[in-house]
Amino acid sequence: MPTTFERLCEHARETALLNSIAELLQWDERTLMPSAAGTYRAEQITYLSGQVHARHTDPRIGEWLSELAESDLASDPHSDSGATIRMMQREFDKLTKVPQSLVEALSRASVLGQQAWSAARKANDFASFAGVLSEIVELKRAQAAAVGFADVPYDALLDDYEPGETTANVTHVLEELRQELVPLVAAIADSPRRPNLEILRREYAISQQQAFGTQAASAIGFDFRRGRLDVTDHPFCAEMGPDDCRITTRYDEHFFSTAFFGILHEAGHGIYDQGLRADQYGLPPGTYLSLGIHESQSRLWENLVGRSRAFWHHFYPQAQTTFPRALGDVPLDDFYFAINDVRPSLIRVESDEATYNLHIIIRFELEQALINDTLTVSDLPAAWREKYRHYLGIEPPDDADGVLQDVHWGAALIGYFPTYSLGNLYAAQFFATADQELGGLDDQFAAGEFQPLLQWLQDRIHGPGQCYSASQLVERVTGKPLGHESLLAQLRTKYTSLYGLE
């Protein structure tokens, strides 16, 4: 007879199995599926999602968890069994607190919201999107009320993506970051130094980009025996089993950065997934901790490793051999400056390592205001323009390239944006600690050695899964709570030298 804990785990593993199959269906849809097959694919995915959802709210889970709450297995919340019981209880409570009617209304509003958003963006017509966005805001408030929160409704939404994190803490850290970042970005914008960006816009054959990107992803630790790299329109990383993690990218024959840094970014996500413990697949100790922590791993490899001078000290000769006509006559320092260009811009997804966080802070402030009822949807475009002027010194000419540029709000993803900047902050703080503990990463990168950093991350970040909360993990790994200092120091050091700031 299996024990109650074994039943609980077996149930969760079977749910994960179904979910992994849905992941393959979705990956295939976004990479290879024939164009006419979409309708039936939607039926396949809906069917499995329905099964997964029903399993997540299976009342037996509640009974098993009640039985286990006072058991020895739950006594250490950071042990595998303790984390399993704690996190499954958390998930079960959240799911069962939201009434089915609200779940369905949110699901419906999200589909309509994405359609309305897409049309509104094309037509540059915010008014046509405002109605459904207002409805989404109402529904998300209702969700927050149903789940409950300690301080403000936004807490409940943030908690969906960054479990245990609070609005107050994120506000505090991002506010400190913003206060120093705005003048830094302004100083860079005032600098007379400018990289030659034309270097990156030369001809880069796609087959060569693919070969070079694959080699770099492999060098930093993405395991191609347990993964693949494919092409898609909107790159992502998907996991469809403990030994099957697939990253995607898109290639622009006339722009080096899109695919290469995109591959490093997705490889960073993939390396995290591949670093999770396979024997705990489908259970909390073998599951990624939060969106912010996931993002920290992609940002770390993309920016802190992939945009470092040491990385290119090692890879640039190879890049020159691979793209002799584009890079043969370009000195390393010119290339390095070009890939680290910083300038205020309108579009988040095209922005650089420094200004990116200002784009996020704007969204974080605005969506909080919507949820906490200090801003109406109709006032949103004006508020958006005002914040861009204030933080980045520029103003979008229209809403299409302004408030309508991201799908998130139309998809009912409110509370999601700050995880991108949390990722940058975690990454910077982890990286600073690794650099110290491993005795200088630059020399290792310059020698093409990425294994020590990989192992350090696997041991400290990937291996524990959900055995600690993100804030606990940060304290355990870096010895202090999350702050803005590491990120700001890294940006300041890099740009002071590149842009000749004082």
Place this chain on the structure above:
Amino acid sequence: MPTTFERLCEHARETALLNSIAELLQWDERTLMPSAAGTYRAEQITYLSGQVHARHTDPRIGEWLSELAESDLASDPHSDSGATIRMMQREFDKLTKVPQSLVEALSRASVLGQQAWSAARKANDFASFAGVLSEIVELKRAQAAAVGFADVPYDALLDDYEPGETTANVTHVLEELRQELVPLVAAIADSPRRPNLEILRREYAISQQQAFGTQAASAIGFDFRRGRLDVTDHPFCAEMGPDDCRITTRYDEHFFSTAFFGILHEAGHGIYDQGLRADQYGLPPGTYLSLGIHESQSRLWENLVGRSRAFWHHFYPQAQTTFPRALGDVPLDDFYFAINDVRPSLIRVESDEATYNLHIIIRFELEQALINDTLTVSDLPAAWREKYRHYLGIEPPDDADGVLQDVHWGAALIGYFPTYSLGNLYAAQFFATADQELGGLDDQFAAGEFQPLLQWLQDRIHGPGQCYSASQLVERVTGKPLGHESLLAQLRTKYTSLYGLE
């Protein structure tokens, strides 16, 4: 409230949906899956297969069918509803007659049989395979006894792959074919004329083969908006939804025929799947009729179209442009002769259009003898050699290239082989009728027109699905029962001219 018939159909459609998901998992496993992901993939497939199997034997199906047996919906066995009730009853009866213990024993023996076969073939050691093969023969006899049969036990096994077909009828047709084919093949072997096969062994760049094969598959009617072509080791065609049919091939840079005729063959299978009625997907009227009919469509496009002189009259200039160094100096007639080379050989899957059927007849006779207990497994290798000497005039030097060359018997697929030759026979008879009704196909092929034949096949063969049995369909479409005459006439006409026979 849904009617009983609606419930039955809804149940079948949901089973098909699950099955289509399993198809994607298997297709992915055989084309793209990372090497380390096999263990978990097996778990995913086993899980879904278990769900599908449980649904197939759901007792409610039996209840619904009993209710419907005397209803108006069942009165016309060839209507959509009548065929659905008739074929689902047939399947349900077969599945529920075989005890679960026998199903499991067969499943286990099939796994062990394939492992033993693979090792035995490598080691050229039939004796190490004989034990499990004897067990498989016993289990298949038990299966035949459980299901029941009219005449001989082999009838019950044949019926799994070619529903409604009888051993007596297949024996009769193949015996007539053999009697005329053996002397025809011998006459060809005696002919002093020989094609220059070196033509096909020149350098054919894989990317060009892919482009040319894709273009040809598209030209004959494979719809790439509803399908794909990918690379694999053992080519196959898989359907994972009404608008998602994927064919596969393998490329040999130094042999033209493998990929090109392989693509036409699989495209033929795919065109059949794409021609089934999407609104009946998952129900008998939207399901392929039999393995023999499926194979008839692949053979028709591969051989009767793809190896015809008229086809190459149209495509050869393009082939010469695509492969100028290999074919630029080769006259069409030399190429045409080379792709129609006939010679007795040892390996079925490498054999030509004419001798192929003798390979099948040998297997059909031997597996019947095993099941009907007139041949023991230990006497099988000697019987194999004797038949090859007798029908093809050659003898395998060892069992690896003899009785051990095919996986089928080790995989418990007994009764499957004759469907390959049935495919050739159906194809020839359909083609002769189409040629007559459409007023000469050669002129159409020479002008690159394949749409009339495609439409003819869709209307007469694909559209009806399982509304008629294969033998009924042959009579309806061609006006007479299946015979050997059309196939033999086509082979005789082609080879008499190529090999200068009298």
